[in-house]
Each structure stands twice: as structure tokens, then as C-alpha cells.
Amino acid sequence: MPQDSVADPIESYVLYQYESCPFCYRVRRFLDHAGIDVESRDILRDPDARRALAEGGGRATVPCLRIERDGTVRWLYESLDIIGYLSKRFRVA
Template identity: 45%
Template sequence: MAVVRWILGRLILTLNWLFTPRGIKRSAEDQSAVDAKTANLSLYQYEACPFCVKVRRAMKRNSLKVEIRDAKRNETYKSELLEQGGKLKVPCLRIEENGETRWMYESSDIINFLEQNIAQTA
């Protein structure tokens, strides 16, 4: 089973690389405003997870710079996700606003949040 997962993971990453979406072109001022809004966001993910790839592609399409944290290869991020977020599930968007931290787990919810609250407000 591990071999099948490895092969499928490499296939997903290869296809993602071949068909990488283009980002939105913004003025430097608008992009700086968007970058400021994404400064308080972190995406916990696994590199070859198809749902994580889906979220990263949406971030690329919208030219969003969100910190990527690989919870599979980094034990610190893995323990943060489990202890603070409550479950070891990816993708997970950590949102820090007004001194509070929220954890968002579903890829479609994450994409909707990014597109409605960050990308469209520029």
C-alpha cells in the first residue's frame, strides 16, 4: 500500500507541476495589501495530499502568499496541528485574527475563505 501511495503522490505532484495555474497580476500596492492580509495565515499540509494540492493551486491562482507548513515532515508542525487544532487532519488553515486563533479543515471551506475574504478585497 505504501508503494501505491508513493506512486500516486508522485503522479499528483507531476500533474500539478505540469498544469500549474497562473497567478493574478496585481499592482505592487494591491499585492502588498493582499500580502499583509495573508501574513496571519498558515496552511498545514502534506505535499502530495490531493486536497492540499487543491488548496495550494487556489492560492497560486489568486497570488496569495500563505505560509506553508508540512505537518508530515516536520514534527513541530505536526504537534502544533494536533495539540492546538485538535486533530491531525490536512489541509488545515490556521487563521490568527484579533488575538484569537481559528482552525479551518475542509479544502473547499479554506478556498472559499481565501477567495472571499482575502483575494476579492484587494
């Protein structure tokens, strides 16, 4: 497990997702296996989170990773793109 797997010094992340979504499960499983600790919001249980996703990202599709860096926010959709992105950031083999 990489040493920097529980935090990124440059970026912060929030994963928008919900329990029964298979694409969200794919991302959660990757995070578990890689030992990456990402704050997560369930958009079915938390209407404010759903609104934040729809307004910020432009649509309420999950999973979506909110990436904040130097005050700039990016919303990354697509489970495989999220996994690919975090794999690079955290140097997951």
C-alpha cells in the same frame, strides 16, 4: 490579481499541509492562481508542526488553515472551506 493578495492587514495565516495530499494540492493550486502568499508547514517533514496542528486544531487532518486575528486563533479544516474563506477575504473572483 487583487492588490492585497500577498497580505491581509487584519489576519495572519499558516497552512498545514503535505506534498502528496490531493486536498492540500487543491488549496496550494488555488493560492498559486490567486497570487496569495501564505506561510505553509509540512506536517510530514516537521513533527512540531504536526503536533501544533493536532493540539491546536484537535486533529492532524490536512489541509488546515490556522487563522489568527486580534490574538484569537481559529483552525479551519476542509479544502473547499479554506478556498471559500480566502476567496472572500482576498476578493478572488
